[in-house]
Amino acid sequence: MIRAYKFLLRPTVRQEQAFTEMLRDHCSLYNGALQERRDAWRHVSKATVKYGQQSAQLKEIRAFDPERQGRWSFSSQQATLRRLDKAFQAFFRRVKAGDKPGYPRFRGVNWFDTVDFPKDGDGCRWDSTPHHPVTRVRFQGVGHVRVNQHRAVVGHVKTVSVKREGRKWFVVVTAERDRPEPLPATGSVVGIDLGIANFLADSNGDFVPSPRHGRRAAAKLEAAQQALSRFPRRKAKDRTKNHQRAVAKVAQLHGKVRRQRLDHAHKTALGLVRAHDFIAHEDLKIRNMSTAPAPKPDPDRPGAFLPNGAAAKAGLNKSINDAGWGVFLTILHAKAESAGREVIAVDPRNTSRTCPQCGHTAKENRPTQEKFQCVACGHHAHADTVGATNVLRAGLVRRDANPA
Numbered sequence: 001m002i003r004a005y006k007f008l009l010r011p012t013v014r015q016e017q018a019f020t021e022m023l024r025d026h027c028s029l030y031n032g033a034l035q036e037r038r039d040a041w042r043h044v045s046k047a048t049v050k051y052g053q054q055s056a057q058l059k060e061i062r063a064f065d066p067e068r069q070g071r072w073s074f075s076s077q078q079a080t081l082r083r084l085d086k087a088f089q090a091f092f093r094r095v096k097a098g099d100k101p102g103y104p105r106f107r108g109v110n111w112f113d114t115v116d117f118p119k120d121g122d123g124c125r126w127d128s129t130p131h132h133p134v135t136r137v138r139f140q141g142v143g144h145v146r147v148n149q150h151r152a153v154v155g156h157v158k159t160v161s162v163k164r165e166g167r168k169w170f171v172v173v174t175a176e177r178d179r180p181e182p183l184p185a186t187g188s189v190v191g192i193d194l195g196i197a198n199f200l201a202d203s204n205g206d207f208v209p210s211p212r213h214g215r216r217a218a219a220k221l222e223a224a225q226q227a228l229s230r231f232p233r234r235k236a237k238d239r240t241k242n243h244q245r246a247v248a249k250v251a252q253l254h255g256k257v258r259r260q261r262l263d264h265a266h267k268t269a270l271g272l273v274r275a276h277d278f279i280a281h282e283d284l285k286i287r288n289m290s291t292a293p294a295p296k297p298d299p300d301r302p303g304a305f306l307p308n309g310a311a312a313k314a315g316l317n318k319s320i321n322d323a324g325w326g327v328f329l330t331i332l333h334a335k336a337e338s339a340g341r342e343v344i345a346v347d348p349r350n351t352s353r354t355c356p357q358c359g360h361t362a363k364e365n366r367p368t369q370e371k372f373q374c375v376a377c378g379h380h381a382h383a384d385t386v387g388a389t390n391v392l393r394a395g396l397v398r399r400d401a402n403p404a
């Protein structure tokens, strides 16, 4: 199964310049090769030049013009020649069919906007460490270019292309994924509730505790970020030794938190996918919208907000947790898909205050963070177990409403 992904590139000024030159030089290669074919067709009584003959000249062309042609990837130049070949094959097909042929045209440099790299690792390198915050892609003659990778690339990267659209640059990668290997059915369904004290609670009354080391690392990270925030913002080259150390510390702890979180997420997701055919979880996007802390307006300055230390701290904790849950759910969905399991996200509203026994919904059902006690029927349980049970119920309703 092959799938294409398109991401915005964030080239530096110098890289953008190099991309522009890369397009320009591939464009002139394309036009040069087209000229050769035109001349042969017109002057040598409809002789045709083949892709193989043009490709065989590439070595000389590169040696002859090292500044403009020798600089770029051989394979990407072959891809450009192949593109011309395709245009000609289509032309000959039309001639044969007796259609109006439309001879392949020269391209203006502004109309030549794509360079293909037929194989990752040949003239380009897609470098995405899973869940690393910054993905880069390296191109021969350009360097490592930052990628706005908004979604994971699943599988093995096969081809990479650079594309100009208006003033923006994009990378298109295609990746091939193995066919999913379904796990045997277990007949089990489960709902999960993601939390802080416990990483998750499930509808069977089981809990996966938060990783202790993860919490410790998160606390250290928070301290390191506070230490870093005392330095004035400066460009990297203007930072003092202590400032540099503080930056390095934050980066190192970030890496540690990320690795631990990933490891924990993989193990937890694998356990769920092995044990259950169907998994329902809360939709984090909806949950975040409904629990965003309300900012306090400043009465003296209309439109401004009071600084709120507690809210800022809660914000940091929350963002650390959110990132952890987000990574976990991404992994869970990927593992479930390759195992042939079904995962559904449900609207989390009221899942923590509805009684799973009698359906009574009230804030008073939840006297404390951990306790659920229904004021109507007296049913009591751990609040997170109740949440997970309601999530499962909502998930099953959704599944039965839209059977796959």
Ligand SMILES: [Zn+2]
Pocket (backbone or CB within 6 Å): 355, 356, 357, 358, 359, 360, 374, 375, 376, 377, 378, 379
């Ligand atoms: Zn009840």
